[in-house]
Amino acid sequence: MAKGTLVLLCCLLCAMQAYAVNQENFYPFGEGNRDDFLRQDNDVASPAIDLRWGIPFYNKKYWKIFVNDNGVLSFENKYTIYTEAQPVFPIGPNLEETTDRERILIAPFWGNVDMTQRGYVYYRQTTEQDLLDRASGEIHKGFVEWDDFQAKVLIIATWMEVGFFGIADGYNLKNTFQCIIASDEFETFAIFIYDQLDWTTGTESNGGADNGIGGTPAQVGFNAGDGSKSMSHQYSRDGTFLGGLVTESNIEIAGLWAYYISSVSVDIGGCTTAGEVKTFPRYDSMLGHQFLYIQGPCFTLEDDIWLQFGPADDPIALTNCTWMSAQRAWCVVPTFFQVGRIETRVSNNDAITFPFTGTFDIVDVGDVPAGIQRINPHSEAWMLADRPVAIEWDASLINYTQINIDLLTYSETDGVPSWEEQEDIEHDAPNTGRYEWIPSAIGGITPDNAVGVLRITRRYKRSLFAIWSDVHWLGYMMNDKFQRSPATYSNQQCEIWNEKMNNEPVWNYDQDLNPCPCDLSQALADRARFRPVDFCDMSTAGFDDNEDYCFLREGIKHCVINIINSPQNADSVCCYDYEENLVYAGDSFSGSFSHRTTVNGVPPYNAPKAVPVLSTWINDIIPYYSCCVWGDLCEYYQVHRPTRDCRWYDSPRMAVVFGDPHFVTFDGVEYSFNGKGNGHSCGLRREPRTGSYCRVGPNRCRIGKEIGSKPLDSPPWP
Template sequence: MIGERKKNSFCTRLVLMLCLTWAAESQAELYPSGTGNGDTALSKQNNIAQRVALDKAFPFGGKYHSTLYIGDNGVISFDEEVSEESDLARNRHLPYYYDVDGDGRIEDPDTIFAFWADVDITGDGGNVYYRVTSSTTTLDQATADVHTYFRSNFDFRAQVVIVVTWDQVSFFDQTGASDPRNTFQAVLIHDGQESFVLLNYGSITWVVGTRMDGDPNTGLYTDTQLGIAIVGFLMGDGTIVKNFAYEQDTLRSLSADSNVDVEGVYAYKVDGSSVIDPVCNAAPEAELSITPARCGMMGGEKIYLYGPCWAVEKVQTCVFSYGGEIIQQVNATVINTNEAYCVPEPFFLVGEVTVTVLEAGDELANSPSTIYSVIESGTVTPTVTRQNSGTSSWDKAGNSLQITWDVDQESFGPSDSALSITVLAYREDNPGPRWVNVYMITNATADDGSFTFTPTAQVDVTEANAFGVIRITGMDNGRQRVLWSDIHPLGYLLEQSYQDDSVMWATEKCNEWITADNAKGAFLSNLPACPCTLDQAEQDVGNFITDPSCYPEGGEDTCAEHEGAISCFFSAYATFISLDDSILSPLLCLSST
């Protein structure tokens, strides 16, 4: 049945991606296809699905898929075929969804609907071709298309392309002189992490087969919409949705319209849990999508914002929250109504944060938001490279040092004074964790990919802030991306006493630490008596508190940080003072023996 789908215990999400927002200005050619271009032709049977094993898994809907099924009826599904209710080996020919076994679940797999209709390629009904390729020509074409349609993915490089073409296909039981044919294509592009789908339409002349009461001569309707072709994506993410039916004139105009200003081309980013359309949605409930969906703790990379239409004349602010608390706010740069970006400052935490785009005059609670993941900086490749970083030249001041980076004049511009390069040191004393500017390498240099400098000792760089990063920022007033080096010792900037005699300096610091530690008293003599049994520790709540990360009910796997333990307890009372003058509680862990 076409229409509303009622709520299910496990729902699927159909993402309808026909944003026909403007008449396209140029017309694209379909990717080359056919056996002469290295394609395999689908067997000329009706309602079949060809299984294709992928050497490199395709990211789709927040998951990785190593198998896809190419159906003659205009569908590409992942992991299993869109099948007949009565025969799971056959591809379902009618474009509708149902609960196969009546258990309240929609069984259809994650699917790309290039043009789901009752296609029939038997006899002279046309052909379906496909290929999985890493040829340089196709990769270059796909990479260029992604760069054109998604400005945010300027550094994307395709590694695998899957081209599926339905060439001059007819519909089931077509009779009469009209003989309408459809030609369309799905191009799946990915690099192992990010993925894109291009839906290309050469010509669409029919929209329904005779089994759904379409005209057997033209493949069109006179009044009803039952069984009309479906275009879009199905993702199993539990979201309550509608089934979509289209006006046949809309479907027939697919080859003349676009969402990327190229006739017949529709481009989408599909690796995440939602589909990113480069054209905005003016509806009040439009969902926010971002790319990339994660960054390192240092921030500095552009987060491109898609989904809602951005008001160019109003200030848009990216608000980052963690645990319900706002941790930072930065103004967004609005490129046009379809696209904006913001560049976050460094984060001092890891995990999932909420990013909300707040328009001037709106309330935070009613603004579009999504999840952004912050990961440890050590897992992210630095965007500034310290040349010969493993040598002693970085240990002392006065040596000639070189840094390099990838040129990005799209972000920074071609000026000879486009960039500023500084060294920031990390501090944890009051008023809290922060990066402090301690050295200006240069306040004006061109974005040419390298810079050489000779540092000098800085009086403000001591043992309290002896680690830091090199930061590169743009000089104009816009909020641009920020480039960072790895976190490293600042021996080349440490105070003069270190430069004069680094061994003596280190010895003095160690002696100071030992003296301070001895002044804290004997740690072991301050410990409370250990409990003799697990039961005693659990019952003596006045002296011991269960460690929530290691408890008996969780088994040994729960206590990952304490190998062999089945339960850990903290002392209920602070019993010693740490080096930074904070009060700590000892930890006791018990094993199964």
Template sequence: MPRDDDRSSVGQNLTIAFPFFDALFSQLWVNINGAMSFLSPISKYTPACAPVQRAFSMISPFWADVDTRDPGYNDGIYFRESLDDTDLQQAQTEIINAFPNLNGIQLKWVFIVTWYNVTFYDTQNHPGQKRNTFQAAITTDGIHSFAIFYYNNITWTTGDASHGVNGFGGTPAQAGFDAGDITHRLMIDGSCTSEMLTIQDRSNVNFPGKWIFRVDSSDIQTAGCTTNFTSTDILRISPTFVTTFGQVNVEVSGPCIIAENSTVTCRIYDPTQMPYVESEGKIIGTFNSAKVVCPIPFLFTTGRLQLEIDVSHNVNSSETTNSVYNGFIYVTEMSPDGNGLNLKVNKALNGSVDNTIFTWDPERFVNGTEFVDIQIIVFDLSTITKPVVKSIIKIGKKVENIGKWIWNYAEEEAEKPSLPFCHFDPTEIYLQIAFEAIEFGWDEYSHPDYRSHWLANAGIEASQFIGDFCDDWVREAECEAWYYSSGTTITIDSQPCPPTLEQAQVDLRFAPEFSRDVAFYHSGEDICYQSVAPSPNGGGQECCYKNEEIDCSINGGHSEERHPNYPFSHFIDDTLPWIMCCYKQDEEICAKYQAKRPCDRGANYTPPAPARGTGDPHLNTFDGYFYTFNGFGEFWILQNSSFQPLAVQSRMEPLNATANEATIFSGFVFAVPNAAIIQIQKSLIRIVDIYIDGQQLDITSPNSLKRLSMDGWQMIIAEDLSAIHIGFSIGFAFEITTISGAFGFSASASPNWSGKTLGLLGIFNGHQDDDLTSQNGTIIPLNSTLQQIHENFGLTWITTSETTLFKYFNGKTWDDYNHIEYMPSFSFDPNAVSNHTKELCDNDWACIFDYHYTGSAAIANQTISSNQIYNETVTALNKTVETCPQLKSPANGYFNVPNYFEGAKAQFNLATK
């Protein structure tokens, strides 16, 4: 950069847009005075030490009055953009070490600026004075973005024109980030004070002179701690979710903690381990970089759990202070595929167990892991409200980490372990097992390390092991004991199965099961669907299909005592009995399971009412009435009431500054009593942001959470973030589509909500006449004009600052999103548009409307697709499916029938046992 004073570079066009404070920037300016700006060059040489104007949206590693006019001291300012693998790998290593939950991130771009050996203004009055060297690197993968500050040598803080004397005093340098919106900024502690002289000795990553921050979202996230963190602030936890298996460390940051004479207790409020389960935390880093490492034990509840750290500090021999801070961690069950450890049981010709082969990828362990132990963990779930680890059985000691080990159980004699789940004992129907290969000698509690020290399998193969390893007669006896025990007959209150695959595919209350689940538990079935949310009593419904019809043969679906959202109770009440009764067992034995967990054949199925919204908002009510409403604000899609508990609000706003004659959906919020509130909103950077009770859910990090189950609902997120499926226990379901820059939605309502809905989706009662009922109860005629619908119906459903359910960010409020004075165009004439538009839309009115007002072919195509899907949904759900009367089980026998369609064959069998 040319030598000068108070100068900025020419604008640098960036190869990849840089996300900063929830905005994307494709140009930046490097300023001599220790900063970078994104909207215009910086003209000020004295740091503001207060929020800056919008034109100065900026990153400042050391904003102070730098002077490089004197060429005699080998000083200079250098910058470069890089896509070089070496630079990217170095940045990636720094970021992953600072933010462990981002392990796997692939950075694509880095911009590096170095202020080398620079002095303060006025160098002409004091040549050869004190010199500073520091560097800033900003980097991104296109979604996440980061800033890394390196301070090599800091000897001055203030220029002469900033009232400094000999480089000190006056208004010292500041370091940090400012969005330029008066609200969002983060300054490194000590900014604008003499403490800036020590910034090379401090750090937020426990490495003197190094500071790392995540900068893409509205709140800058420091890799370290915050000195003004209070007990009402929410802890940051990395990684943000764990499995029920636990056995990992999480990194908890927020308050700056004095490690000396302090201890930390970590508590997780797991309802099945009341009141909580706790472990000893470990403080790492110095004061500015302090974090707490919390070991996570086995957990028995999925969903969002409260994590608390209790910091006890001994002030002196007679005084101790305690500070308690809280955050949330999300807990999921382990994948059906396990977690990297595979196993297969081999049997001898006589049916006895010969051996079990374990395989794994040795490189999944930390580099240098030479040996592992292989063990079976046995959980006692007999009291599901208080599960415990019954035993840990080590079956392989100091096994070489080569990726394969054979457990020759048949050859073991003296050291043959006793496996409690393979002896006939009715109490052992309450056991669950998991397999683990763990690094030999590793102790998670004393080694705060986030890399992989173990692999496990608590999924299908662990369940299959019980079926293969235990003698058939033992499993049959266990099945008999379960069948005749009290409390195994269930009361079914789940949604009945759709009788055809066509209906299952469009009923939003159901979602496809994992293919591996289907292959193991329902061999021969084409596909199975699972009720998305638990029933009011916690049950579930599993529906399997063959040749596009419901199939209730021996391998078909079942009603479930406990929905899979409750993995441990589901295992004990539904999965383990199936292993005992049906896995490689005779049909007669399996019939006992089917009697207790009957397959629903769809005879009582009543389809839900579909609704949807798309494009420049076009809506179909639950009764099918189609209309268009271009509101600019937040509106009630469904208003809750004393007879309907679900509240749904939508946000509508113009697509952009030029397409302002119509609006699109840009956000939704869902609330049901005694459950967490879900907020989904459009993001320029991340496609979509999801908030749970106002806290952002991490859905963009590598291996981030894509399925979340909580009391009252379950949410399934598409891997590419194109769709978000939410099912509610009370019988509503929604799917939000996020593509094309404009959200759309599909909805379904169970028939029991007929006559009980209010809002933009109308009064669901099978009659369209009252669908345009305003909030004050006035019914608007169905043949009303666009303007009449807008003014007399749509606007009446706008929320207020008191009734809104939305949380607001970036300093915005309800007033920023709600504009009742906005008037869209009401003069649309589809006949006046170009032939190109008509051809693009195949003469579809809604598509033509959207393309005309937005100019977006993507939104127009989304509308066509939504129309097609909606019409297919209505057709499928309205089909009448005739079934024969249900058969009764014979005395002293059982029968097998796939379904009750005409032509289906029923096979009756006499009991032989």
């Protein structure tokens, strides 16, 4: 052998023999941890491991898995075959085999292992909570967008000091590595852990008997088994660099590599040089001010990191972010006046370029649970000043001993929607999770801005993280004129509103409003077009059927509102009495009043009468308080916010399959389908946070990953 060749082989061998001898990163394994093990032989596999929950892999769910000695786990059948001409991923079924036919593989190190002389392979399925938590935490490191993932089951397979086929006598070359499969039955991740890699190739693949290198090295990656979908690690089949699996990582823990494997393609995770920006959480309410964790570029402590929201040519907001690690930074979500999915871009060079792009969902304020709970929110204490009120919150959400509590009001004056910091309720309150006070009248609160929220922040840190109350009417802090004589002041405001309505263009509500269901049973059944309203939802009544759940609607049992607004952006609010009949606006002050301004908002939003929920408060709900709750001029409101007669209501139909088979579709079309073949049923579900319709398939419908969707203003599929 030439001297140069000998030196090269020695260098390669030294590079391969990198390991941490105590397996400190390994999950507990061995017989002491109730592991099963393969017999010490060549080309052996475990019996089928019946999975407690199905594990999704490449968008298909599997219920049994096998551990094979040659460094792979396989679904559907064992796979112990290893040949000189080992195929490269992607590979399809082995049509020449009857038992080892499918090649659906997870390959931490697919090499020609031989345990006849040395080594062990251990495996088990476990639900030990400490290990589930550990796996979930390691996944969070590499996948910011999956910070809410919590594993329910693990498959732990360990190859301990295994040798290769054809190793020469007297040589003690061995590999030690581990594969963890973590799943919550909806999503699946794989974690490969490498401790020692002395060899890459068996002699059957032309590796050296005395060094285990050369020839065709081992493969590392994933194979869907269909001949088209696969993922190979960048070091797969590269004998020079396979040793880097021990010392490198994609989640900043040497020797650990994590992958998301349940979708149609494998996500490697970690940071990259260009591509997609990922966020957690994946959505926030319009109020914003939640911590947002981002991943994309490989950040450094010196980077000036910026996150941009909205189109590149017309950005909505730009916020500065703070470095946490190479894999993530944190930002604070700004306040928005719109809903829906918007573009995001990340820069790590002081906003000069934004090479990473992604999306973020903004939802209306009612779709995110309030962090501040008003105690007895429907009591008189929250309607008038000078009465004690109380709020509660989860103190652990604010990581500080002292907090600031303030009140913000919303208005649409001067043609611009805006929030205004109206009153400091307490700027130095202890963070105990409860606060009580007696509100006083504030001169700046009028019917133009008599809707708002309470906010809690860290003391002196109002621009950072905040928790919010629900959006509510601010009678308890309305100006002195209202407090001295609520009825007189409210009647004056109702007169002003009535005059304003009379000067607006005539609204042909008979043609515009969606007709209400005629009775309560129809309203409850028509869940595709109507949903309960917060102020009168009988599902919140409890077992005692307490009528107090229906706020300011005397004699009403339940109310619903249309999910899709009318062509002129109005809403039908339909209320039903205890006889379950529709109560018309013209017949009762508790009737089914419409909204001239839809709670859904009007794209592109960011304008008066176009902001979801908040514009409805200004234009429809505050006038109701003035005219019908405190004033006695509700007849004005009855005229301007009528109910559409239910005579035009078209009740929902069923789709039916019967006989040979015969079909009747949702829209009443009848036809027969007598051909041979496979049929697939599909469900349809509306995602409330985005308004999209999702076909319900093997994976759950989730923001950021709809299985087909249409925008809110499009009808659902037939």
